Amino acid sequence: MTRLKLTTAQYLALQAAARREVYRTHTGSVYTLTGPCGSKALWALAQAGLIADPPDSKKQPRYPMVVTPTGMIALSAFVPKKKRLPCNQAIMPRPDRSRAAPTIQKRPVGIEGERRPHIARSKRSQH
Numbered sequence: 001m002t003r004l005k006l007t008t009a010q011y012l013a014l015q016a017a018a019r020r021e022v023y024r025t026h027t028g029s030v031y032t033l034t035g036p037c038g039s040k041a042l043w044a045l046a047q048a049g050l051i052a053d054p055p056d057s058k059k060q061p062r063y064p065m066v067v068t069p070t071g072m073i074a075l076s077a078f079v080p081k082k083k084r085l086p087c088n089q090a091i092m093p094r095p096d097r098s099r100a101a102p103t104i105q106k107r108p109v110g111i112e113g114e115r116r117p118h119i120a121r122s123k124r125s126q127h
Contacts, residue, residue: 004048004074011078013041014071017051020064024053027061050074 006014013035016022022035022042033042045051050071057063067075 004050004070004077006074006078007041008080009038009041010044011075011080013037013045014050014067014075017042017045017065017071018067018075020066022051022065023062024057024065025062033065045071 013022016035016037022033022037025032025034033039033046035042042051046065050068051065052068054063054066
């Protein structure tokens, strides 16, 4: 059996379907899928056979979708690619001190007391 690779959006949509928050509505000749997630993820799950109509669905114009056994396997086997942090908690790498850019220091130069920027050189570059 091949393992289904779900996106994070599809996984969240599958969780919503397991909580019975995803509905299929039939009006005339149009079917719609609605839920707390995007419709692209919902339709991808329906086309993959991970969610389906319940057995008594034809009697009602609006009914909750159910998760198929294949969908339950995909739900339990989901492994996120990487743990995402909110933007305000992103960890920035520490700068490498050995390759740091030279710092600019100001020192007095000249008779008038002008200050010109001076580039401090590292010990390596003075050889």
